[in-house]
Amino acid sequence: MxxxxxxxxxxxxxxxxxxxxxxxxxxxxxxxxxxxxxxxxxxxxAAALVLVVFAGGLVACTRPAEEPPEETGFSNIPEEVVVFAQEYAAESMEELSGDSGAFTAIQVTSITGEGTFSGILPDSDLEVYQVDYLLKAADPDMLVAGGSWIDDEGWYHPDSFAYLVVELSGETRTLLGTLASDGTDAGHLGDWEGILGNFLIRQGSEAGDEAMIQAGRQAFLRGKLDQADxxxxxxxxxxxxxxxxxxxxxxxxxxxxxxxxxxxxxxxxxxxxxxxxxxxxxxxxxxxxxxxxxxxxxxxxxxxxxxxxxxxxxxxLSCGYHVDTSAITITKWEDDFVQFYAPDGDDPTIRRYFTLAIASEHPELVENGVGSWVFLQYFDLSCEGIADLETSFTLDGASYALGTSVTSLLGTPYGTTTDDTYGDGVYSYAEWYGSGGSSSATYFYNPARGSLALRVLLTSDFPSLITWRGIHLGSTMEEARAAYPDGEWFSNGVNTEPTDWRLFLTCPDGEGGTYQLVVAFYDKDLDGVIDRLYLSDSRV
Structure with missing residues (x-):
């Protein structure tokens, strides 16, 4: 080059x-x-500041006046948008003043086009305009909150940005609503597409418009994927x-x-x-x-x-981390938890799965989370809980971890066995796959838990099973050692040279005891390629 x-x-x-x-x-x-x-x-x-003016209890904030406000012709802004902006500023003055008469005049100082967004609504575009305005304070020494302030000419400067969301259908513009932000929203909602998606979800819910809600959800998810990009x-x-x-x-x-x-x-x-x-x-x-x-x-x-x-x-990389965002399929949508999939950007026959959640609402999954939406599952990366992280894996693109109660993970087993010799109602249930049990999944039932839990997974037949560090059947032992540098060599007892690379982790069980997680990779024919993969959790 x-x-x-x-x-x-x-x-x-x-x-x-x-x-x-x-x-x-x-x-x-x-x-x-x-x-x-x-x-x-x-x-x-996580939280946007709210524009508020208090009647008392705060220190008055005044600054030298900037250039005197001047009316602007807004010649490059559509006339109806100018009207929307003036009406919005008037409504803001009325809301802030209430019955007190705190403000006496309005000055819209600028209207800036933030962009036109196609493909969010099916038959129209969305336009976003930022509106800056000032309000004339009846008392220049009045008390204000947050970052708002009054200059020495008596003009009140809000501490947040105001945006108009306008629908453009043909030549007709309709004001859908307004947004107020202190600038933090883009970091959590996925830039403008995510912000507009969230806006449409809210507006559609208030209006009972299911089409608008679905359009908003699609835009919101595209925004989050773009943000991850x-x-x-x-x-x-x-x-x-x-x-x-x-x-x-x-x-x-x-x-x-x-x-x-x-x-x-x-x-x-x-x-x-x-x-x-x-x-x-x-x-x-x-x-x-x-x-x-x-x-x-x-x-x-x-x-x-x-x-x-x-x-x-x-x-x-283990994959390209691209998907076709025009073909998102939503499988679950809750107020704080969303699951969806989309075709892989390089191979559309492969589905890529995603899970989003509000971090602060899921402390069991997200440590030190803030109030933003985060990906618990993103392509072959997953967060299945802190304790189970090392034994989480993807199988055909879907994310799991030891401890799951989902059976038949590897398909239809050719046989099953049960062992109830553990006492106290505890029993194991094993599913057998492959040739002569070359792959298996072993679950334990514990009455204290009330459900099955996958505790051992062994495979010599499923290369689509990938550990969270990206190792699978067909990976080299060198790759396994690089991905798991805290592992150790072990011999299989037959060969004098070590053949297995194993990671042992001792974890607190939250009740004063410990349990052990094992991730192991085997090279039975000593060709440097992994031909068996083993995950286990010692708990029952």
Whole structure:
């Protein structure tokens, strides 16, 4: 590639400080990121400020006047939109004044077109306009709240942005409603498409318009997927570059990130990690970095006081992380929990599954969550609960974890067995698949729980079963060791050389005891390729 310069061999330590790739280590780093006093790189607050004026109890806030307000002709704005803006400002003055007569005049100072959005409503476009207005205070020394203020000419400046949402059908414009925001909504709803989707859901619900609700839901989900795309661009080599690229000693071309170059961060990749937690819960962000950054072939590196990404990053990912957003199918929609799927962007015969939830409403799934919508399941990344994270997996694109009560996960078993010798009403139930039991799923029933729970999964036949770190039948043992650097070699007792790579995790059970999770990969014929995969949870 022209302009490419050669660099010496990359340093053995990938970042400026030694890294640890265990889930606990990344979690602790995330905890430090969000500790009080630490810069969080743009993590936005969950709640928007509400425009309020109080009658008393607050300190008066005045500032020098800006340029005197002047009426503007708004020649580039449709006349009906100007009328909508003036009516909105008048209604705001009436609402804020009430019976007190606190404001006596209105000045619409600017109307700015934010964009025209097609494809959200079936037969019309949506236009968004930002409206800035001032209100003349009857008493320049009146008390105001939040970030609003009164200048020394007596003009009241609101502390939030006002937007008009206008439907354009042919040549006719209809005001659908208004939005007020302090600027935080885009971070949680997925830029304008997500914001408009959320707006249509609300408007449709109030009007009993099911078509508007469904259109809003589709737009909301597209907005969230687009928002996730902005994070995934960092991992698949599609981020905006700056400066000159270079080629390392192995022939890989690297580009410097145009963003995420703030050197005040001890680890510059933490800027991406912090931003990712706006759209992904901490557990999924952890998976993302463990899978693609803290590996033998990372897609992101920090050195020479800069942060870089590989040109061929997409080739190192487990999938392209693209879907056809025009073909979203919603399978569940609740106030705080949504499940849907869409065709894969590269292979439309494959379905990609997604789960969204409001983080603060699901503390059992999302640690340290804020009030935003986050992906509990995103392609082959999933958050199945903190304790079960290491033994979560995807099967044909759907996400599961040990502990699930879903039976027949691997299809129709050729046989089943039951063992009730454990006592106290506890029994095991096993399903057998493949040739001679080469694959199996073992569940335990415990009366204290009242349901079956998958505790052991063994397979030599299902390459579509993928662990949360991206390892499956057909992966190499080298890939397994890179993905699970905290594992250990074991011998199968027949060969003198170690043949199995196993990860053992001891976890607190919340009742003063512990249980053990095991993730193991086997190379029975010693060809360097995994031919058996094993997941287990010692609890019954």
């Amino acid at each position: 022209k302009g490419t310069r050669m660099r010496p061999t990359l340093p053995r330590t990938l970042f400026s400080t030694p890294f640890r790739s265990s889930a606990g280590a990344v979690r602790r780093r995330l905890g430090n990121l969000f500790a009080p006093g630490r810069k969080n790189g743009g993590l936005v607050a 902005q994070i995934m661009d960092c991992f698949r080599g599609e981020a905006t570059p700056t400066g000159q690229p270079y080629t390392d000693s192995e022939g890989h071309t690297w580009y410097q990130f145009a963003d995420f170059q703030d050197t005040s961060w001890r680890r510059m990749d933490d800027q991406i990690l912090s931003q990712s937690t706006i759209i992904f819960p901490i557990e999924v962000s952890t998976q993302l970095f463990q899978r693609y950054v803290y590996t033998a072939q990372p897609v992101i590196l920090q050195f020479d006081d800069a942060l870089w990404f590989r040109e061929d990053s997409a080739d190192l």
